[in-house]
Amino acid sequence: MAIDEDIIIESVQQLGLEGGENGLILEFGVALTYGFADYYAELEYEAERLFQEETEDELVRQAARELFIEAGHVCGFNTLGGIMESEAWEAVVMPMIEKQEDWIRGIIAVINALGWGRYEIVELIPGEKLVVQVINSYECRHYLEHYGTDAESAKCYLSLGVLSSIMNLIYEGKIVEKPELTETFYHQLFKENKKFVARSISCRAKGDHVCRIEVSKID
């Protein structure tokens, strides 16, 4: 049985994620919120704009962007990692998995239930490379509305961070063995032994018609 995205999305919805008695959504080993897309995006791009007013140095500016991409690593590691170790994953996705790369197809299907926009796999070479196009990413939608289409660099920070985290979790972190998702493990995977990096191939914020991201192995 191949990965069935419709079933996976429906299953996420059937979890009925909503704040409980204490107003928290505790699921997959994390506390979730329905965050406002334009809130997150405004924070990213306004903070970046204000930061850039302070420096002309392109290297320093890039460091700011890296911070937002790292937020994507943090998100991918904890949320997507937590999901891939959850009972819901075991019950719904595992029966559909035939080979290791199905983990990638499965978690991309889950992403498509989170409200982040539509992620589509364009190319997947197991253990080597992943190319995804992101349609309607909330980051770039906000960017287009507020800043136009002549960004100096790609603006899909979350997608960049999250997609590389998926490859790192599955091929380097051996998520299939359910490692504990600790700070130490995070550092090992994303600071010390990072094997996969993401780069933007095209981005709507730069005037391209779709955001496309390639994750590949560091040589």
Next chain:
Amino acid sequence: MSASISFDKERNILKIGNQPVVLHCHHYNMFLQQSISDLIGDEKARTLQISAAHRVISRLYESIRVNYSDPEQILTLGSETFKKLGYGIIDFSKVSASGGKILLPMSHYAFNWFEKFGPAKKGVCLFAMGFALATMNKAFGTSFDSTDIRETQCRAMNPEEYEYCIIEVGKNGN
């Protein structure tokens, strides 16, 4: 009473009212909030986050059908929406058109900030402040702005001692 969350299957977008929402975990929320401070400094970061939250929540209220002549209804809508979206428990029972104290016995940001980073130096419930401000303005037709709001007590600073986060609204927080 709270607005419902809908899913647009064609575009993979979640919405409450007219506002797109996205599921994120506390690790991301805390990391992003800390990063904004690291980049532009505490003061600018606080203003940005409170005003950005105020903007999205104001737009949310514009899009939800509710009896806007009854402040009670809007305050209830506010606290139930806050809870439904996973931000915690927010209690508007001690406020009036001239302002007052808003209590948060549970705050997603305060609880998880302390869990992740340890004691905070200042209040961390910036999203809740913007949310509260927008709710008060909608309920009472007031125009409090971000200079009228302060978090005078935050559980992220000392959860053993503080039973609530306290947000005060009124001219200069009085």
